[in-house]
Amino acid sequence: MYDSLRKKIFGGDNVVSLSDVRYLPRWIILIIDIIILVVSLFLSTYIIEKITQREFIYDDKSLVFLSIIVINALFMYVFKTYAGIIRHSTFTDLFKLLTSCFCTMVTVATINIFYFWFTGGKFILTPYLILYFIISFMGLFLFRLYVKEFFHIVREYRRSTLKKRILVLGIDEQSIAIARAILDNPSLPYHVVGFLTQRTDSKRASLLGKPILSKEKIEKHSKEELLVDGVIIIKEMMSKDEMNSWVNLFLEKDFNIFKAPSVQKLRDSDLGGSIRNLQIEDLLNRKPIKIESEDVRSRHFNKTILVTGGAGSIGSEIVRQVAQFNPSLIVVLDQAETPLYDIELEMREKFPHITFKFVLADVSNKHRIEPLFQTYNFSMVYHAAAYKHVPLVEENPHEGIIVNVLGSRIIATLSSKYNVNRFVMVSTDKAVNPTNVMGASKRAAELFVQSLQNVEGNKTKFITTRFGNVLGSNGSVIPYFKKQIEAGGPVTITHPDIVRYFMTIPEACELVLQAGTMGHGGEIFVFDMGEPVKILDLARRMIKLSGFEPNIDIKIIYTGLRPGEKLYEELLSDDAKTLPTHNEKIMISKDPSMAFSEIESMINLVTRAAVKRDKVEVVRILKTIVPEFRSNNSIYEILDK
Structure with a gap:
């Protein structure tokens, strides 16, 4: 401690913090205690003399005082009352003080008795002794209490400044x-x-x-x-x-x-x-859908469930929620190896009592998929596998058709063939009046799935769910903005007027589970997603929540609409009608449908074009299947003319 203080004082730094004073040496504490004893002795004498109006009656006053101080100091040494760190004093330290003062009083009283036997007089009068005992104990106690409180106040002040x-x-x-x-x-x-x-x-x-x-x-x-x-x-x-x-x-x-x-x-x-x-997600959250847990539980309890795209944002959350209802088996299928491995590790840790099977496969490979339906008697199929990134699918329309259309056809057809009780397809609001290949491919898949409902001999209930952008999903705008803000900007927005609907991943999956419970077959369920959010406002809020000022600390720049992107997303087509359900947040969209024979032949045509990698022909046929499909900011706009 002394070296530290010496370096501060003589090394040019004259500021000594209380945090540098670890504790006072024991001999200093003992000296302070003795000073308190002396003051206590004189104070008690002064009080007695004022009360009795008489001075101290003994001739050798200094000898009496010195004797009492020495006896008290001796007991303080015996009980080590000075040994503890004062600012950390406890009841034990208080008890030591009380004991040393009490022993002092008893010892002096004993000396008084012997002194009286031998001399016939008193060493010190009892009132002096009692008052000294009280004042000295209180003085020693208050000294420690004030030091303890002082350090507490200083410590709290220093903490509060940090x-x-x-x-x-x-x-x-x-x-x-x-x-x-x-x-x-x-x-x-x-x-x-x-x-x-x-x-x-x-x-x-x-x-x-x-x-x-x-x-x-x-x-x-x-x-x-x-x-x-x-x-x-x-x-x-x-x-x-x-x-x-x-x-x-x-x-x-x-x-x-x-x-x-x-x-x-x-x-x-x-x-x-x-x-x-x-977080910005906290401001976009709404009250979640109210799930009828018993209905959902009965649909999944002790059942065999298939989830395609089970390693994706939506699919993995479906797996998590379904696992809570204790199914007999969950088959998780995905073509992405690393995400599939990640969800396997998570599920086996969180739900060790549930039987899982993790399958690495492509939904467009019927020869790989059909053995799963032959082996397992699926009760529910959740079809979440899809290519969803608009610019990538716009650039590779044939790949989008292979997964989104052909893959959906294979999974849905096998579900009907093997008498799966319910097939629930995850769709998107981009399928409504689509302006890009991705949205149009999902709309084509919707039409095919709907058409299967009325095929002769079909026993499966085909249900479609449609919702907007999902907060926190892979590739969604919020994680993208977060990375840009963490990197110091700029934040890139395609257009200042672009707006989107948002919902959380748990909300989206609750909708899927609810739809699978309440659907009778052939419906397209849409979610009341509240008010759309302007992406520019979203970016500004995220920047401010991160402690920065938009366009000062973090720049916002506009990059222009991407191929196939539109300013406003819709949940219902222009000629669609909605029907209410018992859940006020969920509606049924009565979109136009197609006969199975008609949509099947069109799907065959677009699939053959996709296999040939003929991009223009793929989009041309897709526009025939989905007549409301109008390309926007895309090379395929020429086909609309």
């Missing part, structure tokens, strides 16, 4: 519980400085000793004036509109925005990991 100064949004029980948990956990990097509410009647009130600020005050002052770094919100306690309103204000004021779990999900052990930066 922590983020945050407000807690809300003054309800949930918000108070979160604030108390943060205050009680000194290891967290947050320091609660107050609460925030929309109410205006709480200006002079406080919670947990912290002030309550109104929304009006936040609007009128900057975060520098408020001495606040950020805000913690509890997402579950607010509606989407309330959350957007608050977040807009916080982003405008450049606050860091953190989200905390609800009290029901809160555990002290993982509170630090539960408080995270607010």
